[in-house]
Amino acid sequence: MTNPDLERKVLEAVPTGLLIGGEWRPAASGATTKVEDPSTGEVLAEVADAGPEDGMAALAAAHEAQAGFAAMAPRERGEILRRAYEAMIGRADDLALLMTLEMGKPLAESRGEVTYAAEFFRWFAEEAVRIGGGYATAPAGGSRFLVMKQPVGPCVFITPWNFPLAMGTRKIGPAIAAGCTVVIKPAPQTPLSMLALGQLLLDAGLPAGVLNVITATDAAGVMEPIITDGRARKLSFTGSTGVGKILLRQCADKVLRTSMELGGNASFLVFDDADLDKAVEGAMLAKMRNMGEACTAANRFYVQRGVAEEFAAKLAERMGGLKVGRGTEEGVQVGPLVDAKGREKVVDLVGDAVENGAQVKVGGRAADGPGYFYPPTVLVDVPKESRLNHEEIFGPVAPISVFDTESEALAAANATEFGLVNYVFTENLNRALRVSEKLESGMVGLNTGLVSNPAAPFGGIKESGLGREGGTVGIEEFLEVKYVAIGGLG
Structure with missing residues (x-):
C-alpha cells in the first residue's frame, strides 16, 4: 500500500x-x-x-x-x-x-x-x-x-x-x-x-x-x-x-x-512435446520480469503448430489477468515503462506488427492517464518482416509465430545479429541437448524462463x-x- x-x-x-x-x-x-x-x-x-x-x-x-x-x-x-x-x-x-x-x-x-x-x-x-x-x-x-x-x-x-x-x-x-x-x-x-x-x-x-x-x-x-x-x-x-x-x-x-x-533478441521455442503449463510459466518469467524491460526478455515466441493455439490462449489468459498500476500499490504485478520514449517504442512496434497482419489476443493499446503504462500484450500470426522480430521490444509484448520443424525453429531463432540468450521448452532429452548446442547464444534457458544467477557466467556472443x-x-x-x-x- x-x-x-x-x-x-x-x-x-x-x-x-x-x-x-x-x-x-x-x-x-x-x-x-x-x-x-x-x-x-x-x-x-x-x-x-x-x-x-x-x-x-x-x-x-x-x-x-x-x-x-x-x-x-x-x-x-x-x-x-x-x-x-x-x-x-x-x-x-x-x-x-x-x-x-x-x-x-x-x-x-x-x-x-x-x-x-x-x-x-x-x-x-x-x-x-x-x-x-x-x-x-x-x-x-x-x-x-x-x-x-x-x-x-x-x-x-x-x-x-x-x-x-x-x-x-x-x-x-x-x-x-x-x-x-x-x-x-x-x-x-x-x-x-x-x-x-x-x-x-x-x-x-x-x-x-x-x-x-x-x-x-x-x-x-x-x-x-x-x-x-x-x-x-x-x-x-x-x-x-x-x-x-x-x-x-x-x-x-x-x-x-x-x-x-x-542488446538481446531472445527467442522462446516451444516444441509440441513440451509441458505447456511449464512453458507458459516459463514464458511469464522470461517475458514479464521487469515489465519486459530486460535484455534477457523473451522477444520472439516460436511455437510448434500442434500446440500453438493452446499455448497462445493460455499465455493470453495469464497476461491479461495481470494487475497494472503503480508498483507501490498492493497486488500490482505490472508497473509502468521507464519513460515516455520507452513506451512510444512499444506503441510503434505493436502498431507496425498489426499493420502487417498480426492479430491482438490481449492488450495492444497504451493506457490513458498519468505514467508510462502499457498493458501486457499477446500477438499471434506475427509476420516475419515485422519489426518485433528484429528489434528489442523492452516492453510487455509477446509476439507469437508458428513453426513446423526443428530446423525451421533453429533457423528462425538464429536469424539475428544478437546472441545473448534463448529459451527452449521440450520434454525430449535428445532434442533439448541438440537444440541447446545449435542455438547461437551465450546462454540457454532449458525448460526455465530464468537464467540469471550470480554463480553462473552471464554474457552473450555476436553483437550481444x-x-x-x-x-x-x-x-x-x-x-x-x-x-x-x-x-x-x-
Missing part, C-alpha cells in the same frame, strides 16, 4: 551528490538533474549532474587509491563485501521501495532484485580469497614458470536503468574482490539506487576513492575523457549495442580491456557482447596474468 511518509523518508536518506574520493560533493558547475516517478511523472529528487571536470576528479581519486587497495589483504576485501551483503539484506525493504519509486517495477520484483544484487557481493566475497596462480617446471627443465594474477587497475563502469542495483553489484563485486578501484556512472533515469549503494559501501568500510559514483546526463561528454585518459584500464558497460560499439572504438585508442553486455559476468570466471575479467620466468635452477 502506498505510504507517502515512508516514501519521503526513504528518499530523504539518499545522498544526492557525487561520491568522489570518499566524500559527497555537488557538481563543480552546481548543475542538478531531476529524477521522476515513471508511474506519475512527478519529481522524486534532484541529484548532482556531473560535467567532465567531475569525471576527471573521480578518475584521479580512483587512480590514487589503486595501489593501496590492490595491496589490501584479499580476506579484508572479502569482508567488506560480506558486510555490504548483510547491510543490503538488512535494508532490503527500503532499497526495494527506492527502486520501485525511481524505476517503476512492483515492490515484489524490487525485493527480488535487492536479494539478487546482494548475492553478487556474497559470491565475490568468497571469490576474493580464491584468486590463484601457478608454479611449474619448464618442459625442458632448467627453469621454472611462476604465474601470478594481479588487479587490472582502475575500472570504469556504465550501468543501465532497468536493474539499477544488480547491474552495479555485478560489476562492483568482482572489481573489489580483485583489488580494483571503480568509477561508475548509473543511468540518469535511476541514479538513486546506486547513490544509496555508494553510501552503503562506505559504511561497510570501503576505503575512500575505491568507489566513485558520478551521476550525469551528458554521458558522452563526461565518460569519453575518462576512457581516453589512459589511467583507467578497464571498461565494463551494460546497455545498447549501438552505444557499446561507440565505447569499443573509444577504448581502442588506449587498448582498454572491455566487458560488454549489450564480450566477456562474462558472475560465476567463477567473473573475477577473471578484473585480473591480469603475469608470467615470471625463473632461471638458474637446472
